[in-house]
Amino acid sequence: MASETNTGEIKRGPIERWVAKAIKNPDRAYRSMFYTVTIFFLFTTLFPFYWLLVLALTPENRLYQANLLPAGFTPETFIRVFEVIPFHRYMFNSIFLALMTTAIVLLLASLAGYVFGRLDFPGKSIMMLLILAISYFPPAAFFLPLWRLFNGQIVPGIELYNTPGAMILPFSALFMPLSIFVLTTFYGQIPDGLEDAARVEGTTRLGALFRVIMPLSAPGVATAGVLTFIAVYNEFFFSFLMNNGQPGNWAPIVGGLLQLQRAGQFEATFSVMAAGSIIAVLPVAILVVIAQEKIVSGMTAGALKE
Amino acid sequence: MATEQERAERERVGGTGPIASVTRWMENLSDTQFAYLLLTPALLLLGVIALYPLISTFRMSLFADNLAGGLGEFVGLTNYVDVLTGQRDVMLPSPFLPEALTVEALFGSALTVTLIFTLTSVFFETIIGFGQALVLNQDFRGRRWVRVAIIIPWAVPIVIQGMIFYLMFQPGIGLFVGDQNPSLLQQWGLIGSTPLATTIDATMIAIVADIWKTTAFMALLILAGLQSVDRTLYDVARVAGASKWQTFKRITLPLVLPTVLVAMLFRTIQAMRVYGIIETVAGCTTVPSLSCLVITSFNQTLNGTSATVAFITAGVIAIVVTVYIVGYAREEIE
Numbered sequence: 001m002a003s004e005t006n007t008g009e010i011k012r013g014p015i016e017r018w019v020a021k022a023i024k025n026p027d028r029a030y031r032s033m034f035y036t037v038t039i040f041f042l043f044t045t046l047f048p049f050y051w052l053l054v055l056a057l058t059p060e061n062r063l064y065q066a067n068l069l070p071a072g073f074t075p076e077t078f079i080r081v082f083e084v085i086p087f088h089r090y091m092f093n094s095i096f097l098a099l100m101t102t103a104i105v106l107l108l109a110s111l112a113g114y115v116f117g118r119l120d121f122p123g124k125s126i127m128m129l130l131i132l133a134i135s136y137f138p139p140a141a142f143f144l145p146l147w148r149l150f151n152g153q154i155v156p157g158i159e160l161y162n163t164p165g166a167m168i169l170p171f172s173a174l175f176m177p178l179s180i181f182v183l184t185t186f187y188g189q190i191p192d193g194l195e196d197a198a199r200v201e202g203t204t205r206l207g208a209l210f211r212v213i214m215p216l217s218a219p220g221v222a223t224a225g226v227l228t229f230i231a232v233y234n235e236f237f238f239s240f241l242m243n244n245g246q247p248g249n250w251a252p253i254v255g256g257l258l259q260l261q262r263a264g265q266f267e268a269t270f271s272v273m274a275a276g277s278i279i280a281v282l283p284v285a286i287l288v289v290i291a292q293e294k295i296v297s298g299m300t301a302g303a304l305k306e
Numbered sequence: 307m308a309t310e311q312e313r314a315e316r317e318r319v320g321g322t323g324p325i326a327s328v329t330r331w332m333e334n335l336s337d338t339q340f341a342y343l344l345l346t347p348a349l350l351l352l353g354v355i356a357l358y359p360l361i362s363t364f365r366m367s368l369f370a371d372n373l374a375g376g377l378g379e380f381v382g383l384t385n386y387v388d389v390l391t392g393q394r395d396v397m398l399p400s401p402f403l404p405e406a407l408t409v410e411a412l413f414g415s416a417l418t419v420t421l422i423f424t425l426t427s428v429f430f431e432t433i434i435g436f437g438q439a440l441v442l443n444q445d446f447r448g449r450r451w452v453r454v455a456i457i458i459p460w461a462v463p464i465v466i467q468g469m470i471f472y473l474m475f476q477p478g479i480g481l482f483v484g485d486q487n488p489s490l491l492q493q494w495g496l497i498g499s500t501p502l503a504t505t506i507d508a509t510m511i512a513i514v515a516d517i518w519k520t521t522a523f524m525a526l527l528i529l530a531g532l533q534s535v536d537r538t539l540y541d542v543a544r545v546a547g548a549s550k551w552q553t554f555k556r557i558t559l560p561l562v563l564p565t566v567l568v569a570m571l572f573r574t575i576q577a578m579r580v581y582g583i584i585e586t587v588a589g590c591t592t593v594p595s596l597s598c599l600v601i602t603s604f605n606q607t608l609n610g611t612s613a614t615v616a617f618i619t620a621g622v623i624a625i626v627v628t629v630y631i632v633g634y635a636r637e638e639i640e
Binding site (some may be wrong): 030034037038041042044045046048049051052055063064066067107108109111112114115119120121122124127131134136137138139140141142143144145146147149169170172173174176180204205206230233234235236237239240241253254257258261270273274276277280281284285287288289292295296299300 | 329332333337338340341342344345347348349351352354355356357358359360362363366437438441444446450452453454455456457458459461462463464465466469470471472473474476478479481518522523526527529530550575578579581582583585586596597600601604609612613615616617619620623624627
């Protein structure tokens with residue numbers, strides 16, 4: 001095509017030839033630009049994971065040689081993670097905390113979503129605004145009183161510090177607003193007729209919510225659930241500050257990885273840190289691959305609605 | 307509303323046990339009463355875990371520090387005055403206001419380093435996020451997998467995000483920091499030999515880490531905006547002979563701008579709270595963000611000051627939110 005028309009013209013280098021082609025055929029230029037940009041984005045988002053893998057596979061004493069390829073091959077580092085610290089316990093804690101929070105949030109946000117999506121009552125918009133306003137505040141603004149409350153300094157006898165409750169309660173309060181907005185949208189879309197039909201059949205109002213509206217909005221409930229699970233699993237602030245980092249005290253992976261990092265100042269544990277990071281990222285990575293449509297719809301619905 | 311007949315029917319079926327009577331009581335509530343009954347658990351949780359701490363933090367901010375623990379005497383707004391005028395800086399683990407107008411001082415102060423972090427990361431996230439959204443808005447084979455790749459950093463736990471960048475810039479591992487042979491970044495003078503322990507370098511690393519993780523959020527929101535643009539407008543533009551760049555500038559950009567602003571607002575609020583990535587990559591003494599200052603002063607039993615800084619952080623966020631909302635409203639009017 002373009003090369004044929006070029007014959008007989010002045011001699012050109014490969015880049016000039018490419019430019020000449022691009023000018024004659026702009027669509028081609030757009031397409032190659034598109035692929036370049038896409039590959040660039042793929043590289044920047046995925047390279048850090050590859051780098052973790054390189055570090056995890058390189059033996060600890062040869063890390064300074066690790067470059068774009070691992071200097072050696074020691075897959076047993078992935079097993080050492082569990083020997084150096086009880087990493088399985090940290091993983092269990094993280095998943096347990098995330099599942100418990102998700103269950104609480106889904107229950108409470110379902111009730112609230114039903115109210116906001118399907119009922120009209122005085123004070124509705126003020127209530128929604130209040131819930132929204134709370135989620136604007138930084139976690140640091142809640143921290144001091146909660147820390148004192150959970151250490152029994154306000155109500156003697158209530159000592160939740162170092163227990164799951166000290167994290168599940170703040171997580172639930174923090175991440176519930178998003179689920180409320182997602183579920184309000186979904187529950188509001190169920191036609192009134194379906195609920196009325198169930199009511200005529202003799203179902204109670206709550207029964208209609210749990211037996212008709214929730215199952216019909218299953219995608220919405222799943223969306224809210226996946227988003228809450230990921231948010232809790234990713235959380236740092238309360239996960240770090242509401243326990244002393246010991247696995248027996250319900251510290252999640254934050255505690256485990258920081259313990260490895262701190263140990264790293266005395267003995268080389270960088271490979272173990274990299275291997276632990278890869279293991280801990282797997283649950284959410286799998287979740288993203290399985291539920292990416294839900295995540296996309298939930299993130300956009302939640303944010304744009306608010 | 308339940309008719310008399312239905313109610314009789316239900317009473318006959320439900321019997322007279324405690325569950326049945328609670329059910330009957332619930333069924334007879336008005337819509338408003340029922341709404342508030344269902345909201346009670348959520349409001350109770352938010353009340354105890356969010357509203358009460360907020361009010362309590364505000365109350366604590368009105369009391370002096372007591373180094374022995376607890377709170378000192380009531381001092382009204384003195385804490386706010388002292389922190390905001392920089393008089394408290396000598397007592398704080400890191401200054402609230404910059405001590406001088408040098409670059410080092412700007413990065414060393416809680417207020418300015420948080421603003422630098424927020425502005426820089428949100429700026430780059432918006433631009434890169436827009437690029438990613440434009441890519442995802444095309445139809446091509448493997449689009450689903452490209453989208454997964456772009457979302458995955460967003461789903462990575464903050465502590466692992468921190469580990470990744472901690473390991474990348476760890477001297478002695480040698481991707482970006484070399485002991486014997488300095489890396490390109492070092493040769494260009496962008497980072498020193500111990501970037502994680504240097505305030506400016508560590509702030510930059512935290513910014514890059516933040517951009518890496520949260521651009522996906524921006525991209526997905528902007529993508530939603532792109533997909534809601536009326537396709538026929540593009541057809542009209544093509545018939546009128548507009549180039550791709552003209553179409554983008556005249557049609558895409560104005561229509562997507564409101565969504566971009568909303569996404570930027572959300573990211574700004576989150577970036578102003580930055581804590582976890584700093585704690586894992588460099589530590590709060592190296593990069594003293596506002597949230598860091600709350601925790602470090604709390605650790606030194608400066609409870610009153612800590613609460614004051616927490617509320618000032620919320621105040622700064624509120625100011626930024628107001629700026630956005632005014633800008634958004636102006637955009638809507640035009």
